[in-house]
Amino acid sequence: MKCKLRVTDVSTGMYVAELDRPWLESPFLFQGFVVESRRELAQLRETCQYVYVNPERSRSDLQSKIRRLAVLDRGEGAAAHAAEPPAEHRFRAFKRELARALDIREKTRQYLDVLMDDARLGKHVSIQGVHTVVTEMLDTILINPAATLWLIQLRDKDEHTALHSINTSVLSMIFARHEGMNREDIETIGMGALLHDIGKVRMPKSVLMKDGPLDREEWDMMRSHAEQGHRMLNQSGGVSEQVKTIVLQHHERLDGSGYPQHLHDNQIDRMALMVGLVDAYDAMTGDWPNSPPISPHKALASLRKTAGAQFGVELIERFIRCMGVYPIGTVVRLTTGAKGIVVSHNRASRLKPVLMMVEDPRGEPYRKRPLVDLASQKGESAGNWQIQQALDPHDFGDERLRSITAAESLI
Ligand SMILES: [Fe+2]
């Protein structure tokens, strides 16, 4: 038997069997769990209004209390159940988690710097550290994917490989979770993605950072990074076969156009293909020496249009669903001409995200950068709060810089 409880009545020791929304839209990895910490309790309160608690599987001293607290289900519609927690509530959670995620990213980056230096010097790669940082990243993702995704927008020009690896890892784990993988597999894909380009440390800087097209020989050298990385991990030991396969195969494509082995279809490992797709997406949205960044929205549209044969139409569609129509970090123009940056999604309405406003309709920057939840705009004014277009970062001048300042102003 399950009892419907107001989330404010839930306490530690209770077994939550069901939420008022799909599990996949929640930060919880397990479908049914005993609330064990205050943190889990806080997460529940941020996510739901009601939950269904199983008294038999809860701590024995709580069973009669649960039955007493149970509210009658008067058949409120599913829409009422799926109502979002108030925007203010979500903003607060977002700010808190952004600060935490920033901290973890900084730690991960410092760790990667050491790891890459070691690898460059021919030392062995310390796998225990990779495991630790991936687990920490995964924990923040599970609590607030929006804050973690926001971080992906924040990068400096000269931090290509390290930050690209962190981004690919975070996005791959978010994607894996969306695909319904279990915690162990999500960690594995996160590790594989974090290490996917480790072979690049063996590439000469003149090739890696070349400002201009690569010649044939340089391309061949660049393409050897997948095998180089695989070899390095073989030598260092302590890495699972699955992680090594991701590193070796992340440039293989379903139509055989990839490398190093030109594999086809199901010869390619599923996780390696997912990391390959995320890698391509992050490369398109990042600022690289030879290609200026494009907006997350355009990158998804372009993958849909051109990469079906390489990754499979289904996988791309699922990735787009996972990222949202307007991925976090997208700069959008509203019908009024005002501009904002997507900072969070509304689960019920993907076309109406939460925006941080950066420019008013006359093109003047907002000094305080208000947060606006497009889904909660009602009546006549709702028409003014509609997205007209997603913008490219370079259409928006120093948007990247702005987004960094904006994010800092949030914390
Ligand atoms: Fe690569």
Ligand SMILES: [Fe+2]
């Ligand atoms: Fe990469």
